[in-house]
Amino acid sequence: MRCTLCHGDRIAKSAVQERIPVDSDIVLVSLEVLVCQSCGERFYDRATMRRLEEIEDDLAAHKRPLREIGKVMELVSD
Numbered sequence: 001m002r003c004t005l006c007h008g009d010r011i012a013k014s015a016v017q018e019r020i021p022v023d024s025d026i027v028l029v030s031l032e033v034l035v036c037q038s039c040g041e042r043f044y045d046r047a048t049m050r051r052l053e054e055i056e057d058d059l060a061a062h063k064r065p066l067r068e069i070g071k072v073m074e075l076v077s078d
Protein backbone atom coordinates (compact mmCIF):
# COMPACT_ATOMS: atom_id res chain seq x y z
CA MET A 1 0.00 0.00 0.00
CA ARG A 2 1.22 3.47 -0.89
CA CYS A 3 0.17 6.81 0.53
CA THR A 4 -2.32 8.53 -1.75
CA LEU A 5 -0.94 11.91 -0.69
CA CYS A 6 2.88 11.61 -0.82
CA HIS A 7 3.17 8.18 -2.52
CA GLY A 8 5.44 6.99 0.31
CA ASP A 9 5.36 3.32 1.28
CA ARG A 10 6.00 3.60 5.02
CA ILE A 11 2.47 3.05 6.28
CA ALA A 12 1.98 1.53 9.73
CA LYS A 13 -0.72 1.04 12.33
CA SER A 14 -0.47 3.84 14.86
CA ALA A 15 -2.37 5.07 17.89
CA VAL A 16 -4.12 8.35 17.09
CA GLN A 17 -6.72 10.58 18.67
CA GLU A 18 -9.64 11.69 16.57
CA ARG A 19 -11.17 15.04 17.51
CA ILE A 20 -14.93 15.04 17.25
CA PRO A 21 -16.68 18.38 17.70
CA VAL A 22 -19.85 18.26 19.82
CA ASP A 23 -21.59 21.61 20.20
CA SER A 24 -18.78 23.93 21.37
CA ASP A 25 -16.74 21.04 22.83
CA ILE A 26 -14.25 18.58 21.35
CA VAL A 27 -14.27 14.89 22.25
CA LEU A 28 -11.03 12.91 21.84
CA VAL A 29 -11.43 9.33 20.65
CA SER A 30 -8.37 7.06 20.82
CA LEU A 31 -8.01 4.44 18.10
CA GLU A 32 -5.51 2.65 15.90
CA VAL A 33 -5.42 3.47 12.22
CA LEU A 34 -2.95 3.17 9.37
CA VAL A 35 -0.79 6.28 9.24
CA CYS A 36 1.73 7.33 6.61
CA GLN A 37 4.97 7.70 8.54
CA SER A 38 6.24 10.24 6.00
CA CYS A 39 3.44 12.80 5.83
CA GLY A 40 1.03 11.80 8.62
CA GLU A 41 -1.96 11.09 6.38
CA ARG A 42 -4.45 8.73 8.08
CA PHE A 43 -6.25 5.87 6.36
CA TYR A 44 -9.54 4.52 7.68
CA ASP A 45 -10.95 1.13 6.82
CA ARG A 46 -14.69 0.59 6.51
CA ALA A 47 -15.07 -0.83 10.05
CA THR A 48 -13.27 2.15 11.60
CA MET A 49 -15.39 4.60 9.58
CA ARG A 50 -18.54 2.85 10.79
CA ARG A 51 -17.30 2.89 14.39
CA LEU A 52 -16.57 6.64 14.22
CA GLU A 53 -20.01 7.32 12.74
CA GLU A 54 -21.64 5.37 15.58
CA ILE A 55 -19.63 7.31 18.16
CA GLU A 56 -20.55 10.63 16.48
CA ASP A 57 -24.25 9.70 16.54
CA ASP A 58 -24.03 8.63 20.20
CA LEU A 59 -22.20 11.83 21.14
CA ALA A 60 -24.79 13.98 19.39
CA ALA A 61 -27.47 12.19 21.43
CA HIS A 62 -25.36 12.44 24.63
CA LYS A 63 -25.33 8.65 24.98
CA ARG A 64 -21.64 8.16 25.82
CA PRO A 65 -20.01 8.81 29.19
CA LEU A 66 -17.37 11.53 28.96
CA ARG A 67 -14.62 12.70 31.27
CA GLU A 68 -13.49 16.30 31.20
CA ILE A 69 -9.72 16.53 30.80
CA GLY A 70 -9.13 20.17 29.99
CA LYS A 71 -10.58 23.42 28.81
CA VAL A 72 -10.78 25.05 25.45
CA MET A 73 -10.00 28.73 25.54
CA GLU A 74 -10.09 31.53 23.06
CA LEU A 75 -7.46 34.23 22.87
CA VAL A 76 -8.96 37.54 23.88
CA SER A 77 -7.99 40.13 21.30
CA ASP A 78 -6.15 43.12 22.74
Ligand SMILES: [Zn+2]
Nearest residue numbers: 003006036039
Ligand atom coordinates in the same frame (compact mmCIF):
# COMPACT_ATOMS: atom_id res chain seq x y z
ZN1 LIG B 1 2.17 10.13 2.93
